[in-house]
Amino acid sequence: xxxSDAYIEFxxxxxxxxxxxxxxxxxxxxxxxQETITVNGSQSFNVQFLPSEEFAELNGGVIKLNAGExxxxxxxxxxxxxxxxxxxxxxxxxxxxxxxxxxxxxxxxTAETQKLMTYLTSIYGKxxxxxxxxxQHNIQNLMLFIKKQVNTQQLLALTLVIIHQLV
Numbered sequence: 001x002x003x004s005d006a007y008i009e010f011x012x013x014x015x016x017x018x019x020x021x022x023x024x025x026x027x028x029x030x031x032x033x034q035e036t037i038t039v040n041g042s043q044s045f046n047v048q049f050l051p052s053e054e055f056a057e058l059n060g061g062v063i064k065l066n067a068g069e070x071x072x073x074x075x076x077x078x079x080x081x082x083x084x085x086x087x088x089x090x091x092x093x094x095x096x097x098x099x100x101x102x103x104x105x106x107x108x109x110t111a112e113t114q115k116l117m118t119y120l121t122s123i124y125g126k127x128x129x130x131x132x133x134x135x136q137h138n139i140q141n142l143m144l145f146i147k148k149q150v151n152t153q154q155l156l157a158l159t160l161v162i163i164h165q166l167v
Contacts, residue, residue, distance in 0.1 A: 001035070001083075007075040010086055017067045019094070022060035023087035024074070028052045033078040039063045040070055049081050062091045 001007070014020065022037070028049045037060060038044045047060050063072070065088070074083060102121040104114055 001074075001076040001079050001081060004076065004079075006079065007073050008083055009071055009073045012065070012070050012072060012086075012088060013068060014065050014070065014088065015067065018065065019062050019091040020065050020088040021091050022063050022072070023089070024049075024058045024060045025055055025084035025086070026052065026058055027055045027082040027084075028080075029082070030080045033081045035079075035081055036075040036077045037061075037063075038073040038075060040066065046077055055082070055084050057087070060086075 024047070026049050028051050031051050033049050034046045035049065036044060036046050043063060045061070047058070049058065072086060100121050102114075102118045104117055106113075109117075
């Protein structure tokens, strides 16, 4: 994708509305790049593709799809990333209750506080969910990059150093 308005769009059909793991086959021979993923014209997030001389499949995160036909678009953000295919597999069920009441327990809460709570519950499980996907995705990409750069013994030593720093 080299033109500023370049994109690739996949039309996929799934049997049920649910969350799916998005796999992306890519090659980034010109260095690390970011591209934008958009699902059905609304869910949108950037994915980082680490340098790669050969095609590899990357975990693009978890996306929500509708039953039936869906559009998944990869749009140029930095460009110069090569793509081959995408895969979809059912994702694990969310372990978080996203059905949260906007009713406050404090009877002295102001109207402004109630308005804020109503807004926060309306976006809970939507925006924050996308942020958590981004964090999860970047950690997985970092681990893949490290794994390609070092051997198993070096990776074990690096892991022990990180654990030691956390303790």
